[in-house]
Amino acid sequence: MTAQAPAAAAEKALCARVEQVSKLFGAFAALRQISVDLEPGHCYVLLGENGAGKSTLLRILAGLLRPTHGSVKVFGGSEPQQVRERIAYMSHAPMLYDELTGSENLRYFASLYPDRKCLSPQEALRQVGLDPALSRPLGQYSQGMRQRASLARVLMPVPELLLLDEPFSNMDIESARQMVSMLAGFRRADRTIVLTTHQRELAAPIADWILTLHAGRVASFEPGSPTQ
Amino acid sequence: MITSALWIHLVKDLRIEWRSKEAINSMLFFALLVVVLFSLAFDPRGSFAREIAGGVLSVATMFASVSALNQAWAREIRHQVLDAQRMAPAPGSELYLAKVLANFLFVTIVQVLLAPVFLVMYNLNILGNAWLLAVVLPLGTWALVANGTFFAALSIRSRNRELLLPLILFPIFVPALLAMVQATTAILTGESDPSLWIKLLLGYDIIFTTVSLLLFEVVLHAE
Numbered sequence: 001m002t003a004q005a006p007a008a009a010a011e012k013a014l015c016a017r018v019e020q021v022s023k024l025f026g027a028f029a030a031l032r033q034i035s036v037d038l039e040p041g042h043c044y045v046l047l048g049e050n051g052a053g054k055s056t057l058l059r060i061l062a063g064l065l066r067p068t069h070g071s072v073k074v075f076g077g078s079e080p081q082q083v084r085e086r087i088a089y090m091s092h093a094p095m096l097y098d099e100l101t102g103s104e105n106l107r108y109f110a111s112l113y114p115d116r117k118c119l120s121p122q123e124a125l126r127q128v129g130l131d132p133a134l135s136r137p138l139g140q141y142s143q144g145m146r147q148r149a150s151l152a153r154v155l156m157p158v159p160e161l162l163l164l165d166e167p168f169s170n171m172d173i174e175s176a177r178q179m180v181s182m183l184a185g186f187r188r189a190d191r192t193i194v195l196t197t198h199q200r201e202l203a204a205p206i207a208d209w210i211l212t213l214h215a216g217r218v219a220s221f222e223p224g225s226p227t228q
Numbered sequence: 229m230i231t232s233a234l235w236i237h238l239v240k241d242l243r244i245e246w247r248s249k250e251a252i253n254s255m256l257f258f259a260l261l262v263v264v265l266f267s268l269a270f271d272p273r274g275s276f277a278r279e280i281a282g283g284v285l286s287v288a289t290m291f292a293s294v295s296a297l298n299q300a301w302a303r304e305i306r307h308q309v310l311d312a313q314r315m316a317p318a319p320g321s322e323l324y325l326a327k328v329l330a331n332f333l334f335v336t337i338v339q340v341l342l343a344p345v346f347l348v349m350y351n352l353n354i355l356g357n358a359w360l361l362a363v364v365l366p367l368g369t370w371a372l373v374a375n376g377t378f379f380a381a382l383s384i385r386s387r388n389r390e391l392l393l394p395l396i397l398f399p400i401f402v403p404a405l406l407a408m409v410q411a412t413t414a415i416l417t418g419e420s421d422p423s424l425w426i427k428l429l430l431g432y433d434i435i436f437t438t439v440s441l442l443l444f445e446v447v448l449h450a451e
Binding site: 062063064065066081084085087088089091093094095096097098099100104108109111112113114115116137153 | 232233236240243244247248303306307308309311312313314315316317318449451
């Protein structure tokens with residue numbers, strides 16, 4: 001089963017096109033012939049049990065993994081690796097340095113995007129509800145605060161494709177709802193979000209499409225009913 | 229010329245080391261231990277001390293720096309920070325070069341702190357041009373950290389990285405080690421001219437730094 005639009009001519013207007021992608025790790029097939037089109041300004045929620053291939057699909061979209069078979073094209077035909085400054089990826093881990101404060105981490109990563117108009121570290125931290133003046137190193141943050149700092153890192157370069165792996169894990173319900181509201185604003189700015197979660201009800205208010213993976217295959221691809 | 233991205237990476241590495249002191253502390257104590265143990269084992273005095281001192285110093289630096297080299301990339305792997313680096317548009321070669329510079333600085337600090345202990349424990353009286361040590365030691369250290377930083381990055385995703393790094397690094401470092409030991413011994417004893425060994429070290433540094441810089445992008449983006 002695929003989740004691809006029939007008209008290939010629309011490729012240029014797509015945010016990403018995943019075509020017949022399989023990913024093998026040795027003899028284990030993490031993804032099996034996945035096809036899906038991602039349109040700009042939509043939020044796609046990936047569901048599936050552990051090991052279904054959600055994180056692998058995100059890492060392939062991010063250009064961190066190459067598919068064993070098939071192809072991934074983003075922004076009208078580029079390889080993800082060629083346009084990595086336009087894609088942001090947040091994983092389970094915070095992807096930040098424990099020894100630096102939130103502001104120092106963000107300042108460091110902002111300076112790695114010299115040709116991109118980034119949010120200021122202070123602005124990005126405020127957006128996720130963290131105090132930019134916090135002088136504690138990240139290693140002393142709570143899990144939820146680390147998650148917010150990590151989200152600030154990916155929002156900072158204002159990416160056109162935002163990939164979030166379990167963004168609501170370690171977060172209390174209220175913080176998760178605030179994050180959903182923020183992502184809704186991000187989506188309204190015609191930017192695409194792909195997120196994986198086990199908490200379907202939390203992502204439901206912004207889910208334009210719900211893609212369920214099972215054992216590396218697309219089990220279902222159905223429209224959501226976004227309210228935000 | 230130090231580019232903006234190179235400077236940013238370097239400042240970040242120095243700041244992290246300043247706060248954690250992991251690399252310098254582990255290197256310093258290990259190197260100190262090697263130097264003291266060798267002095268106790270051989271009871272070095274006079275000409276014998278001058279003959280073995282270059283080798284002891286080089287080997288102590290080499291073994292001690294392995295922990296710092298592994299540590300440099302372990303920080304990037306922890307919490308998957310390396311993936312964030314891979315997704316940033318800044319060139320990977322500058323990340324590599326910044327790590328080499330930071331490691332070079334850490335090893336040099338350890339050598340400077342070790343020097344007085346070394347001179348006392350080995351009763352050293354330098355007979356050659358002592359200032360040449362200020363050329364030989366940095367060249368040898370650069371050879372070690374340029375290769376070591378590259379191979380540490382190569383082995384970082386391996387489960388046995390602590391074992392793998394010396395297994396790859398030490399055989400490749402042998403020509404530089406030989407040159408460093410011979411040049412240091414020539415300076416300490418004053419019996420021969422160290423210039424040939426210094427040229428060899430310089431050539432080694434240029435070749436291996438260039439090759440590492442050219443190949444680093446492949447290593448960084450390897451799955």
